Amino acid sequence: MLIIAPLLAAPPEGITPNFSWDVFHAWDSIWYEKIATLGYEYINDGKYHTIAFFPLYPLIISGIMALGLPFIIAGTLVNNLAFLGAILFIYSWMRERLGLKTALWTIVFLVWFPLSIYGSVIYAEGLYLLLSSATLRAFEQNQYWWVAIWGSLATATRPTGIALIPAFLIVAWREKRKVTAYIASLAAASGVCFYSIYCYVHFQDALAFVRVQKAWQPVEDFYGQGWLKMLMQVAIGTRNWQHGAVVDFWHPLLFVVICASSCLIWRFREKLGATNTVYIFGVLGFILWLLAGNPLINSIIIFGGAYLLWYFRSQLGLVLFVYGFCSLGLIFSTGRPESAERYAYGIVSVAIAFGIFLSRYPRWGYISSAFFGLLLALYAMRFAQHLWVA
Incomplete structure (x- = not known):
């Protein structure tokens, strides 16, 4: 992104990037910058608005910016450090739970799969991966205070964090856990609940972050x-x-x-x-x-x-x-x-499932890692050139 992409001619609809932090800043990064610097805005007009992006990641970035760092550096550092933390945490968790071999292959998948580019640029992937993993491990080990804390942060980071709540309630019911498991499961939703309250107070629409998603949905002839x-x-x-x-x-x-x-x-x-x-x-x-x-x-x-x-x-x-x-x-x-x-x-869970598969069939792991490495390099250069990745 910093060395090869600046040497290439600008592709159609793309750019030739400079040797700078700007290579990590494109697409959704622009929305996070608007939130961190200007705050949220929303009108129910069917168009794109910053309210679609959950608040924890840009909130942390704005806190780092208060120390004097510009947005691009702060955003890149937060996501990269969070992604590194997620890698170390998941490795330790899987090593004690499924063994060294599965832990290693899970990390190989997470690091080399081409979509790991989003753990290096100004996106919230690294932060969500870290927080959701910490929440899942805490629930697995019946640490319900940590479930409430990590879960509330996860649901304030990405809309997909909402999936934690029904998952925990189902598991608590199936395993006949104590009432505290249900309380912690519901408490994990506090992140998205507080965001909903914020939307109601500022925009008189508690579900503004849901309604604005229509702007990103292309018109289709039928569902699916x-x-x-x-x-x-x-x-x-x-x-x-x-x-x-x-x-x-x-x-x-x-x-x-x-x-x-x-x-x-x-x-x-x-x-x-x-x-x-x-x-x-x-x-x-x-x-x-x-x-x-x-x-x-x-x-x-x-x-x-x-x-x-x-x-x-x-x-x-x-x-x-x-x-x-x-x-x-x-x-x-x-x-x-x-x-x-x-x-x-x-x-x-998907990454761990792939890790189990690759640990059982390491030849597939060697081949796929080489192939993923090639794709990761291509995805990185495309992102640096401001071309859509995936």
Whole structure:
């Protein structure tokens, strides 16, 4: 972002960045800057407004700015330090819970997955990952005071933090926990409750942060059209989807060939051997990515994450399992996939499920880490050039 991107020519609709902190400042970063410097604004007119972004991250940034640092430096440092804290915390938690191998592979996934770029730029991903993980661990260990504290901070950071509340209530009911578990679960919602009160006092609309989301929702012919589009972009190609007819014959043909080849390889995997099977699947996966692009990565983190949550539910435990599906359910409830992959990456249960999978099949871990590293570099340069990532 600081060395390679400034040397490249400006792409269409992008820029050539300078060697400066500005490379970490784009897209949602602009909204956080407005909040940290000017405060919130909102009118119920169906347009974009800062009220859509939850307050804890910009509040911390404004506190750091009071020490004399400019917004770009303060915002970058807060998210990076929070992301580092999340990595160290999750490693320690998983090491004592699932062992060293799973802990290491969970961190490998979190650090190398291309969407980890949002742990390095001026976004709230690092902070939410840290706070939600601390809340989940506290509930798992019956530390209910910490559940209330960390949970209230998490629900004041991201709207997806709301998924913590139903997850805790379900687990408390299933495990027949004491009344204090229910009280702590509800207390964790205080972050979003106080934000709602703020919205009512200043804008006379307690749900202003919900209503403003309509501005980010494209008009669709039917509910879930965006999800169908994402899957069809993988299967038949973007051009064919846009035209409603097969104008690019090669995309669906190659997709069928790759799927058929995968079935044959799986059928004869014992004759090929474990090592050869993994490497051949890796090559086919890379070809499929060249064919489908980012929609494939987004499908893997969302739908692949959901499958692994279910498959490893006994190893994850009830708290992580229920929280993972409550979070995915909240994402799917919007009916649109925009930024869904980023929200799914921020679900620590999904990262742990991938960590368990990679710890059991380390060859997949080596191949995917190399591939993810390539994508992470590409995503980083795109962000520095002010191009949309994901």
